[in-house]
Amino acid sequence: MAKATKKQALGRGLSALLNDPSNDIKSVEDKNADKVIGNIVELDIDYIEVNPFQPRTNFSEESLQELASSIKELGIIQPITVRKLGVNQFQLVSGERRFRASKLIGLKTITAYVRIANDQESLEMALVENIQRQDLDPIEIALSYQRLIDEINLTQEQMSERVGKKRSTITNYLRLLKLDPIIQTGMRDSFISMGHGRALIAIDDQTIQLDIYEKILSNKLSVRETETLVRNFNNPEEENTKESPSKETENEEDMPKFVKKGITVFSEYFGHKIDVKVSRSGKGKITIPFHSEEDFNRIKKLVQGGESK
Incomplete structure (x- = not known):
């Protein structure tokens, strides 16, 4: 008592x-x-x-x-x-x-x-306390970091000590502010994740950022798909090399005339549409598809029959 x-x-x-x-x-x-x-x-x-x-x-x-x-x-x-x-x-x-x-x-x-606390101390306390929250969106956190730099004159090393975050983490948040404001708003409204945003940072042109952002929303692209899309945009030659190492042509319209005529003959003979790929040097390969063991044996007999003639 x-x-x-x-x-x-x-x-x-x-x-x-x-x-x-x-x-x-x-x-x-x-x-x-x-x-x-x-x-x-x-x-x-x-x-x-x-x-x-x-x-x-x-x-x-x-x-x-x-x-x-x-x-x-x-x-x-x-x-x-x-x-x-x-x-x-x-x-x-x-x-x-x-x-x-x-x-x-x-x-x-x-x-x-x-x-x-004076005004500066109050701002710093509010910003640091705010960054520690779990329910903030990435842009809110990035803006808090930016204000600590602009208004409190903290370096990224000092911020790392104050908020208990790695410097690389702080840098990743700050880079989000380079995104087009529309994309930043989309992140704040949870239309896209921070992972999507980090992938888009690799595109310098904000007009192109927005084009890819629209594709993310319309096609519901994952972060990994977005990273691939951005990587292919930045390295178109690499994309072509991956898809076609020997620069082969699959489009029938671009194939030499002798190949176009031959495809029809092969397809009729084997009873399937035959796939043909041709390189710019004129070399190529023929792919004969089969749908079952019986179909495979049927094609084999056709090939053996052709060899015995």
């Missing part, structure tokens, strides 16, 4: 400290700052403003409603993080979904972890 009373007294003391104009704590240097920083308190939800540095811009209404229902049932399991701006003035650093969901169900107060 004594411990419970002490906890309640501490709560009242901290609340009074936060609301006291004479204790307007704005930096770690200020008096009583050590009593505020790191404490978890119940704040009036109207005292909190959203973070203008919030890197996340897409909030699913359906997922917010689901979260609101969970909060209504179980309460706030993980406190939001705010920074103190002034007396009864706080700004979100992280936890905007929890904040929005709490407002949806009409909560008057919310559990918050109080920090002291």
Whole structure:
């Protein structure tokens, strides 16, 4: 009982400290700052403003409603993080979904972890915290990395240390921002995956990127099929070599006249359409298909009969 009373007294003391104009704590240097920083308190939800540095811009209404229902049932399991701006003035650093969901169900107060931070520190905290989330799309993550470079002046090595990701991983995300904005939107809306996006980066021309993007959507291409399509576009000679190592011609219209006449004779003789491939040098090969063991033996007798004549 004594411990419970002490906890309640501490709560009242901290609340009074936060609301006291004479204790307007704005930096770690200020008096009583050590009593505020790191404490978890119940704040009036109207005292909190959203973070203008919030890197996340897409909030699913359906997922917010689901979260609101969970909060209504179980309460706030993980406190939001705010920074103190002034007396009864706080700004979100992280936890905007929890904040929005709490407002949806009409909560008057919310559990918050109080920090002291300047604008740059607040942006960095919001970006780093945001990158750690599991439900972000690849473009949101890429934009967060880019903002850390542009606005916080972090190098990729420094970002790697802050967010606990390999530098190569960070580079792969940043490269997605080279894609046409339409393709980036398609990735954000889950029409294509990050794997598709990484394959398309190999195409410099954004017009061609869009052409391939349309093929991915219309033909429901897998990542591997997309990689093959992009590779064939970048190396057309390699594609031709793979498909036709000896540059053989299968199109009957392009074949020499003597071959065209011979195909009909062979097909009638063997009772099947005969496949013929001819190289530019005039050399070629004849393929005789068969459909069963009996058919094979029939063709063999025809060949043997021709040899004995």
